[in-house]
Amino acid sequence: MPHLRLEYSANLEEKADIAAVCAAAHQAILATGIFELGAPRVRAFSAPHYAIADRHAENAFVDMVFRLGAGRSGEEKKRTGEAIMTAVAAALAPLLAEPHFALSLEVVEIDPDLSWKMNSMHARLRGK
Amino acid sequence: MPHLRLEYSANLEEKADIAAVCAAAHQAILATGIFELGAPRVRAFSAPHYAIADRHAENAFVDMVFRLGAGRSGEEKKRTGEAIMTAVAAALAPLLAEPHFALSLEVVEIDPDLSWKMNSMHARLRGK
Amino acid sequence: MPHLRLEYSANLEEKADIAAVCAAAHQAILATGIFELGAPRVRAFSAPHYAIADRHAENAFVDMVFRLGAGRSGEEKKRTGEAIMTAVAAALAPLLAEPHFALSLEVVEIDPDLSWKMNSMHARLRGK
Secondary structure, rough: OEEEEEEEEOOOHHOOOOHHHHHHHHHHHHHOOOOOOOEEEEEEEEEEEEEEOOOOOEEEEEEEEEEEOOOOOOHHHHHHHHHHHHHHHHHOOHOOOOEEEEEEEEEEEEHHHEEEEEEEOHHOOOOO | OOEEEEEEOOHHHHOOOOOHHHHHHHHHHHOOOOOOOOOOEEEEEEEEEEOOOOOOOOOOOEEEEEEEEOOOOOOHHHHHHHHHHHHHHOOHHHHHHOEEEEEEEEEOOOOHHHHHEEEOOOOOOOOO | OOEEEEEEOOOOHOOOOOHHHHHHHHHHHHOOOOOOOOOOOOEEEOOEEEEEOOOOOOEEEEEEEEOOOOOOOOOHHHHHHHHHHHHHHHHOOHHHHHEEEEEEEEEEEEHHHEEEEEEEEHHHHOOO
């Protein structure tokens, strides 16, 4: 159950295509070959209130947390994180070229003993 | 301080009663008998942008993280997680019966040394 | 990369100035002297659906998670948490004086081996 949550300052709604960022991250996750098609859930939440760095009105951020099930190696986790970061940085390159933007990502493993899941998409997608 | 955060794809606003899901989870948390009345804070956030599995337009998800204070046993944490999952799965049964939905939950303990809390409801509710 | 996420019940939009709460927390973070100017990202998300304590209509909450990079001592983490909690409690004092409000904070360290960051603000702000 790979989950990618993006949080972003609401001023990015006008400056970036967040749906396209989600799509790029989703593609990067699947392209690793580590996760099955029915699994990735990428989503983004806009923060209506924020206070960033020196509080310049142009300041903006995207912060991501990728949570994945146990069982992947440290190398697989690093590789997936790098793939997501690379894809999202490319999608947001114009923002990174200006002095008002911060992008970040953390990868976190889900505790297998204290997690539960139900997924009605797998039956439709497995074997496709 | 038991906190349940639900994240869901915005397309569920039309297909599910998220307020009722919150109410069902809240009731399940209190019914465990482990938490006091003034404590549970269940809340749900709608993601306006998302990319799920094969990106079929009907695809939707609810992902939950339950955070609770230290001091409960592993058995109590498992039992609470199962109770929340069961209650929410029942409230969303129609979605789980169709091939476009994923539901997940993780239980996480809050670090007692690095957390703070103030609660003006306890004085009103304790002894009730 | 210090990140402060606030989550709050949507009924606070009318009872509190959440932008001012973000500003107060942001100032408290910088006043610790531990973080550089280009770093803090404070943001707040409103939960449209929630179920709190005894579900009295006046019940409301603010829950915060502060995530910071590795390398700070336990004392520095405690001190930063206390500073944030104190600043936000002061900003929300009227709510804490009534029997319908809960405020909480957890401080969490980001895994240095599984995190990535890019920040185009530092070049502008360092040396200022």
